[in-house]
Amino acid sequence: MSKKILVLAETIDVNASSAGKANMGFVNALVHNDHEVAVLHFSHKIVHIKGASTTLIKELKTDPFYWLSRLQRVLQRLTGKNFSVPLENKFGFSFTFKNDANSMVAAVKKMRGDFNLVITLSKAASFRTHAALLLLPDLHAKWLAYVHDPYPFHLYPPPYHWIEAGYEQKEAFFRAVSEKAAFSGFPSLLLKEWMGQYFPNFLKTGIILPHQNINTKLKAVAIPDYLEVQKFSIMHAGSLLDHRNPFPLIEGFQKFIEKTKGAAKNSQLLLIGASQAHEPKLTKICKRLPQVYKSDGYINYNEVQVLQKKVSVLLILEAISEISPFLPGKFPHYISEDKPIVHLGPKKSETRRLLGETYRYSCEAGDVIAISEIFMELYAAWKVNNNLSLERPDLLKYISPEYFNKQMSKIFDCE
Template sequence: MLQKKILIVVESIDVDDSSGSKANVALIHNLQQSGFKLLVLHYTRKEIQLASIKCIAIKEEKFSANYFLSRIQRKIQHWFGVNLAKYLEPKFGFSFTFFNDVQSIKNALEEYKVFNPDLVLTLSKGASFRPHYAMLNYPNFHDKWMAYIHDPYPFHYYPEPYNWSEPGYTKKIEFFNELAEKCKWAAFPSELLKEWMTGKFSKFQGKEIILPHQLFENQISKELPDFFETEKFTVMHAGNLMKQRPPFHLIRAFQKFLENIPEAKKNAHLLLIGNSSYHKKELGKVKKSTVIVRNYLEYEKTQRLQKKVSVNVILESKAAVSPFLPGKFPHCIAAEKPILLLGPKKSESRRLLGEEYPYWSEIDNEKKITQLLEDLYKSWLENEKNLQMKREDLKNYLSADYLKAEIEKILN
């Protein structure tokens, strides 16, 4: 049987630039582990190689009208403080830089079409879907194109409390309507995101496939940061603290837990690791002896910490529904420590953990969060091994074996 070939067109494979890139790299590694022959075209703007995988850095197109217009736009903003994007993007939907990046990706597709893949997979990150836009202009690949949709798109279609409509969102909706029509398959990391997006773009219906963020462990650092004390009961949230994900209910609940169990003040810590610039002023008022805030920690060290802390936190927004599967969810499952899940009753994380999962609360229910922290602490005091959480069902769901089976279903 011939080895199936997959062409992957991805925006970034730099694991240090975003959670989306981390998820992309884990998916690529697990596809390789599943036995597929891969060619990865990436627009990371620097040379990066993944073990045993052929990776080609896409060169930026520097001799096009869009390139020069994008540079002129930047100069005008720098010199005169005039942001032309708010005038141009409502008309065109995207920036000159976006269109030039798309052209750069199209050039690479043309150059490497001789790879003759069985499947073409487009991956992106954040609010950008440049590889997907480029693929629209490459009809020869449409009958083997799987478009991976990692988040709702555009921002206009985000669930509450994300209520921002970006410039040119109507053009972005047109783009995704065309994408939904032309792709062969639409892959989503979560069931709830699939439901959300097919409700917005009906042409995705019948094309859906669920490929969750992957459990893949690369080289994990053996070092631990100086601020971590292994003998203490440590609750950690790792990840960006966005405006819509404030940590203050968790912090107040943690402080109340310490008031209720005073002896815990000597041996309990709350760690907040990740960008928290939006909440900088308020976090500056928090007592530092029990709450430790770090804006940045290397990816490998963060993974190491997730395995060493007592409890990992997944913090979601106050909302009716959270269709997102957090990129750190597989890391938390691999860590085999309890997850303190703070988010809506209807969320992908809760769906996977199960409605009977004990350590869940709405983000703002401080009384319940306090009680859960007390329960976890008492279990830790009795025996630290009580806090082991082994979910073989979820490990399998997030594994290369499951991924391989899902891909082979469509290729066969």
């Protein structure tokens, strides 16, 4: 049954961040299932979504926090000092955060119509949309708070060790989200369980809503020169953050081409996305190993789509850890391409849970020998058939809008 849904999203710009892609996929799934969807977004640019109404939120310049944030910038520029840390330690959040949340509140209040559900989608470690809904208690009974990653940062699993300024206030804020939102959504089962350790109410209200494919129309673009389509090609798409260590991967790839006849001439490893955290070492290695290519920063999503369709193997690289509760935003896109996926990450991870314990192309991210052996096995298969496939209809079903709708019906059945 069609429902009237308001989505408050921090971004739906697919070229701005992985969150933009994930949020766009979320809205597309709602539209696909014939819901009447209105989207308020803070993307800083006009974005249209077929089948949904979209409204760009403007900054609320009458808000005192708007002027306080500008005053802070002026003082920082004049003094050369950064006041962000002491201010966040005192207030929990930046003035800009508070102004953005108030701007969202004002935009929601202007919306007309009685919505069956209000969904908040954020990005990175922001959750401004959730802060906005906390200020609208009349909507709490129909609020679905979507939690895409652990929050706050000090609740990330090892090896992430970062305590933010104002962490106590941030934790209190998210406890309020867990208790006030009637429903909560998570892209992964392990993430729900992880967050439920700290905020038990999520275990009661949470449903699993996997990331969705964007299904945007592919624009006609030339195949990038650096992709040699006749070769056995492995691609990792996405930023190489501090704890996504690419060096064991590269070492494993090097051992593979050294031990496998013909592989040095017929193979390439593509690292597509920002990689500043591993410079200048990564650039030096790429110069020494011509089979390894790294992009010069972020690549437009349309180009990434072309690459995903043309490479032989897709790769997910996670941190060297005991647990990874994240479902990568790229996961549904990889599954849709029906190509073998190499998963480098802990056994206890959402990706491994979905691929299955017996999945052959998965190992620890630091296991150089296992990585090289996986590449050897895939290369041998590619030599026989250069159009390798994943052949996992169960995963295609799992990331489908139909499964998404089945999960959402658990909420609507509560009405």
